[in-house]
């Protein structure tokens with residue numbers, strides 16, 4: 001099931017066919033199921049960064065690592081590396 005939305009009416013679209021353009025990019029042809037819209041078109045989906053690294057990485061793929069969210073600090077915790 002696609003999570004892509006129609007750019008006109010925001011209905012979840014149906015992917016009719018897709019093909020791989022590269023290891024990181026797919027081209028998908030969609031159709032809007034809303035009978036009052038019915039548009040068709042093409043979507044490009046590209047993976048842009050890694051959140052959690054793969055346990056089975058493809059050596060041909062390079063994806064930058066996104067920055068981890070800052071962990072909230074407990075103000076009651078003493079700083080062990082205080083200078």
Ligand SMILES: [Zn+2]
Nearest residue numbers: 006009032037
């Ligand atoms: Zn639509």
